[in-house]
Amino acid sequence: QVQLVESGGGLVQAGDSLRLSCTASGRTFGYYGMGWFRQTPGKEREFVAAINWDGGRTYYADSVEGRFTISRDNAKNTMYLQMNSLKPEDTAVYYCALRPSIVATPTSNYQYWGQGTQVTVSS
Secondary structure (H helix, E strand, C coil): CEEEEEECCEEEECCCCEEEEEEEEECCCCCCEEEEEEECCCCCCEEEEEECCCCCCEEECCCCCCCEEEEEEHHHCEEEEEECCCCHHHCEEEEEEEECCCCCCCCCCCCEECCCEEEEEEC
C-alpha cells in the first residue's frame, strides 16, 4: 500500500503564500505521477495541479495558473505546491494524489489519496 501525508496548510491573509508538501511512503511502484486537488464543503473535489514522474510535464487549473507551482523531489518521495498570491476563493482542503504511472494529467485516475490539509485564506 501507499501512504500519502500532506502538510503545510494553515490560515493566511489574501496575497500571502503557502507551500504544501506531500510525502509518499510504502510501495510506491518505482515510478508514479502525482497531483493536487481541493474541495470545499458542498462542492465536488476539483483538480488543481499535476506533475509527471520526472517533473517534465505539469498541468494547472485555470484558476491557479500563474500563481501556483507544482514540483517534486523524487529522492525525498515528496511533492510540493507553492501557492502565491492566495485568494479567499483558494480556501479549501487540499489533497494530494498518486497514480502508479509515469504520467499524471487533470483527468487521470488516481488510486491513492492523502487525508488532506486545510488552507484558509482570509480577506
